[in-house]
Amino acid sequence: MPQLSRRAFAGGLPLGLLGGGLLGGGLSALVAPAASLAAAPKAAGVTPLAQIRVGRFTVTALTDGYADMPYTYFPGRSAAEVEQAATAQFVARPSGVRFVFNQYLIEDGDRKILLDTGPAGSIGQTGALPQALGALGLQRSQIDAVIVTHMHEDHMGGLVAGGQNNYPNAELYIDRRDVIHWTDPAKRNGAPDYLANSFRMSAEVVRLYPRLQAIDGARQIAPGITIVDLTGHTPGHIGVRIEDGGRSLIMVSDMLFPVVHPAATDVGFVFEQDRAAAQAMRQRFFPLAASEGALVAATHMPFPGLGRIVSDRGQLRWQGADWALQT
Numbered sequence: 001m002p003q004l005s006r007r008a009f010a011g012g013l014p015l016g017l018l019g020g021g022l023l024g025g026g027l028s029a030l031v032a033p034a035a036s037l038a039a040a041p042k043a044a045g046v047t048p049l050a051q052i053r054v055g056r057f058t059v060t061a062l063t064d065g066y067a068d069m070p071y072t073y074f075p076g077r078s079a080a081e082v083e084q085a086a087t088a089q090f091v092a093r094p095s096g097v098r099f100v101f102n103q104y105l106i107e108d109g110d111r112k113i114l115l116d117t118g119p120a121g122s123i124g125q126t127g128a129l130p131q132a133l134g135a136l137g138l139q140r141s142q143i144d145a146v147i148v149t150h151m152h153e154d155h156m157g158g159l160v161a162g163g164q165n166n167y168p169n170a171e172l173y174i175d176r177r178d179v180i181h182w183t184d185p186a187k188r189n190g191a192p193d194y195l196a197n198s199f200r201m202s203a204e205v206v207r208l209y210p211r212l213q214a215i216d217g218a219r220q221i222a223p224g225i226t227i228v229d230l231t232g233h234t235p236g237h238i239g240v241r242i243e244d245g246g247r248s249l250i251m252v253s254d255m256l257f258p259v260v261h262p263a264a265t266d267v268g269f270v271f272e273q274d275r276a277a278a279q280a281m282r283q284r285f286f287p288l289a290a291s292e293g294a295l296v297a298a299t300h301m302p303f304p305g306l307g308r309i310v311s312d313r314g315q316l317r318w319q320g321a322d323w324a325l326q327t
């Protein structure tokens with residue numbers, strides 16, 4: 001695996017713009033606004049967007065929605081242990097650990113490259129990506145390239161709908177090992193039911209995207225945009241490194257999951273193809289990302305999924321990035 005980044009994004013304004021009244025008002029002042037927000041009806045059609053700059057690139061985090069993963073889905077820990085960790089982080093829900101589905105749009109003033117396309121309604125409360133693109137004034141037909149980090153339905157579901165190619169003008173890049181794995185009839189026949197959707201969609205994607213390019217290892221997709229091999233979660237699980245002007249961001253897809261990571265590397269996720277390989281990759285990646293201070297984008301971390309793995313008194317933890325109000 002190549003070095004992540006010598007110097008990740010530095011600078012920007014902190015988000016501490018809450019004002020003195022909140023800090024001076026005691027606990028009730030902290031709780032009251034949150035409680036009234038929680039009680040407010042959900043505004044229909046609100047689409048969260050978060051943008052950061054990486055040199056000449058603008059990277060926009062978009063989300064397709066969310067799904068809750070049962071506490072039993074994390075091998076290496078009992079359901080009770082995962083729920084306890086979620087409770088300690090104040091994110092426990094009766095239905096499990098909330099996974100969001102973040103996608104990232106990279107723009108350099110010329111090309112528009114999308115990283116992953118979300119489950120598009122095949123899982124949970126999803127299907128919002130077209131609306132999120134619309135909030136940027138974009139149609140799917142304006143996307144020049146899509147990089148799919150691996151062929152699980154929650155990362156490529158949006159590529160197809162009703163037998164149609166949803167990104168008709170896009171080059172499509174997927175690691176060759178995943179293309180081979182997910183289009184192998186023997187693998188499909190021997191797979192558990194919960195992977196059936198991913199196999200079915202993979203066949204459709206290959207059929208509907210004649211411009212699919214199977215990629216091998218580290219490869220530059222465009223100047224400043226490079227594939228990083230993060231095999232483990234699936235055979236061809238990849239990351240995407242964006243780098244310009246001494247700044248960089250690495251989109252690592254399913255390298256880490258909320259609640260359980262990065263505090264531990266020996267806890268996995270039920271969808272992992274090769275548990276040992278996935279764990280080995282986490283063991284390599286987490287400390288490396290922490291030592292380099294790499295700015296990371298992770299699909300399932302709380303929106304916008306931008307942050308860093310930091311070492312805090314010997315424990316690794318996730319630190320959300322200051323993505324807003326950057327100059």
Ligand SMILES: [Zn+2]
Nearest residue numbers: 152154254299
């Ligand atoms: Zn995923």
